[in-house]
Structures are given as C-alpha cells and as structure tokens.
Amino acid sequence: ELKVEQNPLFLSMQEGKNYTIYCNYSTTSDRLYWYRQDPGKSLESLFVLLSNGAVKQEGRLMASLDTKARLSTLHITAAVHDLSATYFCAVIIQGAQKLVFGQGTRLTINP
Amino acid sequence: KAGVTQTPRYLIKTRGQQVTLSCSPISGHRSVSWYQQTPGQGLQFLFEYFSETQRNKGNFPGRFSGRQFSNSRSEMNVSTLELGDSALYLCASSFALAGGQETQYFGPGTRLLVL
Numbered sequence: 001e002l003k004v005e006q007n008p009l010f011l012s013m014q015e016g017k018n019y020t021i022y023c024n025y026s027t028t029s030d031r032l033y034w035y036r037q038d039p040g041k042s043l044e045s046l047f048v049l050l051s052n053g054a055v056k057q058e059g060r061l062m063a064s065l066d067t068k069a070r071l072s073t074l075h076i077t078a079a080v081h082d083l084s085a086t087y088f089c090a091v092i093i094q095g096a097q098k099l100v101f102g103q104g105t106r107l108t109i110n111p
Numbered sequence: 112k113a114g115v116t117q118t119p120r121y122l123i124k125t126r127g128q129q130v131t132l133s134c135s136p137i138s139g140h141r142s143v144s145w146y147q148q149t150p151g152q153g154l155q156f157l158f159e160y161f162s163e164t165q166r167n168k169g170n171f172p173g174r175f176s177g178r179q180f181s182n183s184r185s186e187m188n189v190s191t192l193e194l195g196d197s198a199l200y201l202c203a204s205s206f207a208l209a210g211g212q213e214t215q216y217f218g219p220g221t222r223l224l225v226l
Contacts, residue, residue: 033214033215035217041219042201042217042218042219042220043201043203043217044217045214045215045216045217048214088154090154093167096159096166096167097142097144097159097161097166097167097205097215098144098156098159098167098169099144099146099154099156099203099215100156101153101154101155102153103153104153104154
C-alpha cells in the first residue's frame with residue numbers, strides 16, 4: 001500500500017526566512033504533485049513533478065523530486081505572509097487516477 | 112475556462128438520511144474523482160469515474176456510491192448517514208485518457224455536516 005508522509009506537519013516561521021517541507025513516499029510512482037489549501041478553501045495545484053531530478057519553481061516556491069530516494073521537497077525562499085496555507089504532496093498510484101495524499105503541512109508565516 | 116463546480120456548497124443532514132452531491136468537471140475533462148477530507152483522516156480517495164464507468168475505488172463502505180453521466184457530470188451518494196461522514200467532499204477532474212495521469216483540478220468542495 002502506498003503511503004505518503006510529510007514533515008513537518010506544522011511550521012511557524014518568520015517572514016524573510018527559508019524553509020523546506022519534506023515528502024516521502026513508500027513505493028514507486030509515476031508522478032508527484034504539490035497542492036496548496038487555504039482555510040475553508042479547495043486545493044490549488046502548484047507543481048507536477050514527472051521524473052527523477054525534476055525541479056520546478058514558481059515565485060518563492062521551488063519543488064524537487066528524487067525518485068530513487070522517494071523524496072520530494074518544497075522549498076520556501078524569503079517567506080512572505082501570503083504563503084501561509086496548508087501544503088499537501090500527493091503521489092499517484094501507477095496506472096490509475098488515484099491520488100494518495102500526505103497529511104499536509106500547516107505553514108504559518110508571521111510578520 | 113470555467114473550473115470544477117460542486118453543488119451544494121454546504122449541507123446539513125441528520126443521521127440515517129441520505130445525501131447526493133453533484134460535480135461538474137472542467138469542459139472537456141472526462142475523468143472525475145471524489146475525495147473526502149476530514150481533520151482526523153486527511154484526504155482520502157473515494158472513487159474515480161471515466162466515461163460513465165467507475166475505474167478506481169477507495170476503501171469506503173458500500174454506503175458511498177457514485178455515478179457519471181454522458182456529459183461527464185458526476186454525482187456521489189451517501190446513504191444512511193453517520194456522524195463520521197461529516198467532511199469536506201472534494202471533486203476533481205482531469206482530461207485523463209485511459210490510464211493517463213494528468214493533473215487533477217479540484218472544485219470548491221461540499222461541506223457536509225451530519226447531526
């Protein structure tokens with residue numbers, strides 16, 4: 001059974017700092033997704049990582065994938081308050097349209 | 112392009128009742144998936160429909176069912192509601208050819224409260 005684990009689950013940081021969220025998964029998968037969720041809202045797609053060594057960047061967020069280590073990271077650079085949200089990684093079951101999500105990382109960025 | 116829409120947005124039911132939720136995918140998307148989100152269990156996959164056929168199913172009891180229509184719109188039904196069914200139900204759509212794995216785009220969700 002595919003398991004996806006994120007850490008940390010809660011992260012409180014100051015504006016201007018850098019930090020990394022980690023996502024480990026237990027079995028081989030074709031691709032990995034990062035989503036953002038604001039309180040009371042739905043999931044917003046951030047990144048899709050397709051292959052080993054893939055790196056995607058959007059603004060202050062950068063995601064990378066190491067399929068050999070079954071690890072993805074979401075790096076936040078010079079955090080700003082607007083990035084406060086819960087971030088989920090999700091891995092797709094091979095051959096299916098079934099996403100398995102991590103527990104989510106609740107990120108709070110304080111001014 | 113309009114996004115995924117879900118109706119109703121909020122729903123209050125009592126134990127033992129049944130409920131039907133509706134999802135309209137992004138135009139051209141043929142795959143619709145449903146997820147349940149709760150504080151305790153997180154986001155869990157319910158089922159996925161493609162071309163009116165259930166292709167994948169999660170580990171939920173038979174009280175949870177769904178269907179998809181020829182226009183790709185989907186409904187999910189929960190019968191004999193239990194308190195634990197209180198959750199945010201999210202629908203996601205993707206273009207997904209058979210076996211394809213494109214990005215799933217999520218709707219705003221239906222928040223169900225069971226009293």
